[in-house]
Each structure stands twice: as C-alpha cells, then as structure tokens.
Amino acid sequence: MVKMSSGLLSLKWNHHRSTFLHVLANIRRKESYSDVTLACAGKFYPAHKLVLSTCSEYFEEMFERTQCKHPVIVLKDIGADDLEALLSYMYDGEVNVLQENLSSLIKAAECLKIKGLAVADSDPTDRTKEKKLHPSSGSSINANSNINNSNRDVHRNEKRPVNGSGIKRTNVNSSFSEDVAQPIKRRRPDSRTPLNTSASSEEQEAPVTSNESAAAPEPASPVGEDGNNGGSGGESQPGDDAKSAEASEEANNFLQDLNVDAGVKAEPVEVLDADDLTFDGREDEDAGPDHPGEDLPDFTEEKFSGGEGEDPSLWGGTDETDLFSQPSTSNFGEDDVKKDAAGGDKSGNTSSSANSTSISTRLEEDRLRGFCSRPGAAAAFSASASKTPSFQAQSTSSGIDNKLSSSTELSSELSPYYHQLHDILQASAATTSGGRGRGDAIGFDELSAARDVYGMAGLDSNIDTRIDPSQFETYLTDAGVRYYKCGWCQYTSLRKDNLNVHIRRHTGVKPHTCATCGKKFSDRSNFNAHMKRHYIAMMESSARDSEPQLNRT
DNA sequence: CCCTGCTGGATAC
DNA sequence: TATCCAGCAGGGT
Numbered sequence: 001m002v003k004m005s006s007g008l009l010s011l012k013w014n015h016h017r018s019t020f021l022h023v024l025a026n027i028r029r030k031e032s033y034s035d036v037t038l039a040c041a042g043k044f045y046p047a048h049k050l051v052l053s054t055c056s057e058y059f060e061e062m063f064e065r066t067q068c069k070h071p072v073i074v075l076k077d078i079g080a081d082d083l084e085a086l087l088s089y090m091y092d093g094e095v096n097v098l099q100e101n102l103s104s105l106i107k108a109a110e111c112l113k114i115k116g117l118a119v120a121d122s123d124p125t126d127r128t129k130e131k132k133l134h135p136s137s138g139s140s141i142n143a144n145s146n147i148n149n150s151n152r153d154v155h156r157n158e159k160r161p162v163n164g165s166g167i168k169r170t171n172v173n174s175s176f177s178e179d180v181a182q183p184i185k186r187r188r189p190d191s192r193t194p195l196n197t198s199a200s201s202e203e204q205e206a207p208v209t210s211n212e213s214a215a216a217p218e219p220a221s222p223v224g225e226d227g228n229n230g231g232s233g234g235e236s237q238p239g240d241d242a243k244s245a246e247a248s249e250e251a252n253n254f255l256q257d258l259n260v261d262a263g264v265k266a267e268p269v270e271v272l273d274a275d276d277l278t279f280d281g282r283e284d285e286d287a288g289p290d291h292p293g294e295d296l297p298d299f300t301e302e303k304f305s306g307g308e309g310e311d312p313s314l315w316g317g318t319d320e321t322d323l324f325s326q327p328s329t330s331n332f333g334e335d336d337v338k339k340d341a342a343g344g345d346k347s348g349n350t351s352s353s354a355n356s357t358s359i360s361t362r363l364e365e366d367r368l369r370g371f372c373s374r375p376g377a378a379a380a381f382s383a384s385a386s387k388t389p390s391f392q393a394q395s396t397s398s399g400i401d402n403k404l405s406s407s408t409e410l411s412s413e414l415s416p417y418y419h420q421l422h423d424i425l426q427a428s429a430a431t432t433s434g435g436r437g438r439g440d441a442i443g444f445d446e447l448s449a450a451r452d453v454y455g456m457a458g459l460d461s462n463i464d465t466r467i468d469p470s471q472f473e474t475y476l477t478d479a480g481v482r483y484y485k486c487g488w489c490q491y492t493s494l495r496k497d498n499l500n501v502h503i504r505r506h507t508g509v510k511p512h513t514c515a516t517c518g519k520k521f522s523d524r525s526n527f528n529a530h531m532k533r534h535y536i537a538m539m540e541s542s543a544r545d546s547e548p549q550l551n552r553t
Numbered sequence: 554c555c556c557t558g559c560t561g562g563a564t565a566c
Numbered sequence: 567t568a569t570c571c572a573g574c575a576g577g578g579t
Contacts, residue, residue: 465554465555466554467554491573493573493574494574495574495575496554497554497555498573498574498575500554501572501573502572502573505571505572521570521571522571522572523571523572523573524555524556524557525556525557525558525559525572525573526570526571526572528556528557528558529558529569529570530569530570533568533569
C-alpha cells in the first residue's frame with residue numbers, strides 16, 4: 001500500500017495479474033461462464049467473449065455484430081490443434097508450438113486476427129508505441145511464448161471434453177438460441193485444385209439476412225489439406241481425459257479435413273410470420289470441404305483379401321463430411337404451429353379453429369423455398385444457377401428444381417400450387433427423360449451377399465445412435481400433427497428417425513464403418529450401398545481374374 | 554428406433 | 567457413368 005500525496009491510498013494487489021491468469025485458466029478448464037462456443041473440425045470449444053474479443057479484433061467485431069447470447073462460431077479452415085493452441089495463447093498468454101506447426105498456427109492466427117500473433121500487439125497502457133508484427137516472421141511468437149519443441153503434446157492435453165458422440169454442444173437444451181450449422185453437400189476432393197478456392201467463391205455468394213450477423217471474415221488458409229484423415233491424422237489423441245479423447249478422436253477422425261465457414265448466427269427471431277419470410281437462398285451450398293480418400297480405391301482381389309486386418313490407409317482411409325455451413329436464422333413458420341415445449345403433446349388446447357395450412361404442405365413449401373429440408377435441393381439451385389447456365393434445358397428433376405427455385409427467387413413468394421407444379425414437372429421429367437441411370441441402385445441380393453462376405457455389421461457400438469433430445473425441438477401444428485425441427489438448421493421432419501440421421505450430418509457422428517476400407521457413414525443406407533459396391537467390385541474382379549483360365553481351357 | 558430401398562443433386566473420371 | 571451425400575418413406579421390432 002502506498003500513501004499518495006493527496007491522501008489517497010493506493011491499494012495494490014501484488015499478484016493481481018498472476019491471479020487473473022490463474023482464475024482465467026481455471027474458468028476455462030471448468031468451462032465456467034462460457035458464453036461462446038467455437039466449433040472447429042468437429043470439436044466444440046467453450047470460450048468467453050471477453051477473452052476472445054480482447055485478444056482478437058476479429059472476434060470483437062463479430063460479437064459486436066451479433067446479439068446472440070451464446071453464439072456458436074464455426075471456424076473454417078482452421079485445424080483443431082491450431083485453434084487449441086490459439087486458445088491457450090489467448091488464455092495463458094503463451095503457447096508452445098512445434099516449429100513445423102508454426103506456419104499453420106500463424107495462418108490460423110491471421111485468420112482470426114489474434115493480437116500479438118497476426119496483428120499488432122500494442123501495449124494498451126502505452127499508446128505511443130505500436131509495433132507491427134509480421135504474421136509470418138515468427139518473431140511475435142518468440143516475443144510471447146517459449147517455444148519448446150520438447151513439449152510435443154501441449155495442444156492435445158488441452159482437448160476440451162466432449163460427449164459420447166464426440167461432439168459437445170453448449171446451451172442447446174431449451175431453445176436453440178445459438179448458432180446453427182446446416183448440413184451441406186459434400187465437395188469431392190480434387191488434388192489438382194486448391195482446396196479452398198471454390199470455398200471462397202461460394203461463400204461470398206452466401207446471402208446474409210437481417211438478423212444474421214455479417215459473415216465473419218473467412219479464415220483463408222487451408223489446414224490439414226491431406227494426410228490428416230484416416231489412420232494418420234486423428235488416430236492418436238493422447239490426452240488427460242481418456243474418455244473425452246476417445247470420443248473426440250472419433251469425431252476428429254471423421255472431421256479431420258472438415259472445412260467450415262466462419263460465421264455466427266444471431267438469436268432466432270421470436271415468432272416470425274411465415275409470410276414475412278422472404279426467400280433469400282439461404283440454403284446455399286457451402287463450399288464444402290474436400291475429402292481426401294473419399295473415393296473408393298480400385299477394387300482388386302488383392303486388397304479385398306486383406307479383409308478386416310488390412311491397412312485401411314490402403315483404401316484411402318476415412319472420409320468426412322462437410323457439416324457446418326452458412327448458419328441460418330429464420331424460424332420455420334411458427335405461426336402455424338406451436339412448439340411442443342415439453343416434448344409432449346399439447347394438442348389439447350391447440351385444436352383449432354384456425355384454418356391452418358397442413359404441416360406437410362408447409363414443410364414442402366418451406367423446403368422448396370430453401371428454408372428447410374433437403375438442403376441439396378436448394379443448394380442445387382444456388383450452385384446450378386451460378387454455374388450451369390444451361391440448366392433450364394434439362395428435363396431431369398434437377399432442372400425442375402432449378403426452374404422452380406428460380407421462379408421462387410424472382411417472386412420471393414411461392415404460388416400455392418408451387419409444390420403441385422413441382423410434382424407435375426417431376427412426373428413429366430420422368431416420362432421424357434426415361435429415367436436416369438444409377439450406379440448405386442443395387443438390389444437386395446447383392447446386399448445379402450455382401451453381408452455374407454463382409455459381415456456388414458459396421459455399427460460402432462461405442463457410438464450412441466439415439467437421437468439427442470437436446471438437438472431438436474418438437475412442435476405441434478394446430479391440427480395436432482407433431483413434427484421435429486433440427487436444432488442446427490431449419491430442417492424439419494415429421495419423422496424423428498429421419499431427423500436423427502439428419503442431425504448426424506451436423507454432429508459428424510458416423511456410426512457405420514466399412515470394415516474393408518475404414519470409410520465411415522452416418523447413414524446406414526449409404527453404408528449398405530457402399531458395402532454392396534465393395535462386393536460387386538470384388539465379384540467383377542474375380543470374374544476378370546478367372547477369364548484367362550477359362551480361355552486357356 | 555432401426556433397416557432398407559429409392560431418389561435426386563453433386564462431382565470425379 | 568460411378569460414387570457419394572442427403573432426404574424420404576415403408577415396414578418391422
């Protein structure tokens with residue numbers, strides 16, 4: 001305590017800084033007072049706006065633009081390890097990083113405008129000196145941390161706990177008042193093209209709605225371009241929390257190469273009148289991540305002979321899905337429906353006099369408008385409209401969707417006969433196009449045979465495939481029809497089981513694993529189709545091999 | 554809740 | 567064309 005000349009006493013807390021840092025570390029570890037969640041590569045990191053905005057103008061600006069109490073910020077093109085390192089840097093003021101990881105860390109820091117790493121770190125108490133640190137110089141790291149190459153696991157030990165599904169969500173129990181992520185169409189890997197070029201372009205096309213925060217600056221640098229999936233990337237996750245590490249490893253394996261948009265979503269509007277909703281093409285296709293090793297490798301008898309013991313890497317490892325995309329904000333037309341808050345039936349007092357639109361019609365309309373369901377349809381529109389000028393010449397159903405979506409975009413309102421028109425065009429296309437050949441239309445015989453050969457179990461018993469009640473909401477129409485709304489996006493379904501599968505697109509839960517190639521699937525149906533292809537390829541290969549022998553005899 | 558089949562869009566080849 | 571992703575729906579447990 002210092003007695004000042006004016007009689008004022010200066011009370012000084014000698015260990016104020018260290019105490020603050022200590023407390024900060026504690027609340028981070030305990031996830032106390034978390035008011036923001038960072039989603040990255042399938043993992044969720046509870047954090048604090050105060051800390052993030054203090055350390056990053058990027059976050060500061062983002063939080064200023066959204067009123068959401070607990071946003072979930074989906075970070076694209078940032079590796080989980082890098083994000084964890086940056087969080088440690090922000091909370092602890094330092095972080096240890098391997099030299100080989102430095103460049104990606106700096107890139108991530110640049111994307112997030114982390115002070116001291118990517119942008120000038122000026123002493124707030126000294127406004128006279130401002131030094132600009134070059135992002136790639138590495139000098140900023142030296143200035144702020146002790147780089148210790150021996151501390152190899154510093155990041156991994158800071159893995160945030162996750163739930164059994166490998167994904168942790170926060171603040172989703174009662175209402176989905178935080179950001180949501182929509183499942184999006186995958187994007188095939190293309191080793192010949194830069195990973196994120198298309199991502200950027202499509203992302204820029206993403207419309208921003210009034211109650212949606214402005215698109216966050218796009219982290220631009222691709223991280224973990226390849227070789228980080230399957231057996232190499234997420235296989236080992238030594239951590240202090242074995243259970244969470246194991247769970248997160250699963251998700252991590254799935255989402256290693258996940259590229260997601262950085263964006264935030266404001267809190268949902270209270271209750272929007274459906275007529276007030278205007279089509280904004282929200283369900284645009286996000287530039288999905290690339291999926292190294294996604295395609296099936298060549299099927300040779302030799303590879304098949306390995307069976308379950310073979311090295312999955314030979315088969316390209318696992319794939320993963322692009323799960324997080326442009327967040328959406330508009331509520332599904334809740335003027336027609338009442339939320340079944342208890343998850344039960346409230347139809348007792350809702351039977352209406354109101355001449356409400358049937359739920360199926362509303363669902364269909366909203367789907368075609370791009371607000372819910374079948375993201376692919378709307379995504380196809382945005383993609384085709386921008387990339388395929390000739391789509392109108394097509395008579396296939398994709399052309400149908402394009403036409404209808406185009407008209408929707410122009411009018412912003414749907415004709416009451418919109419879905420009927422859709423059906424008519426669809427029927428017309430079916431008769432005129434003669435159908436479309438499908439390589440994946442394989443019958444039951446093949447499935448049965450494949451099951452005999454490969455077992456077809458595929459279901460990871462460690463993964464809880466049941467739907468998480470915290471991830472969806474139940475609504476009732478005035479007519480008492482129950483339907484379910486995804487907590488991540490505007491998808492709605494009359495069937496809970498289909499919603500369950502849909503939610504896996506968001507959470508990255510892929511309970512079905514191909515024992516032959518290690519590829520993982522969230523959907524049993526697609527898993528079956530995949531296995532059938534294995535089987536057919538094997539049979540074809542066998543047939544080819546046996547041909548010369550037949551010729552000789 | 555699960556299994557299954559089918560379908561459409563997207564994309565690589 | 568083959569394959570993957572995603573959604574829908576029938577049927578069964």
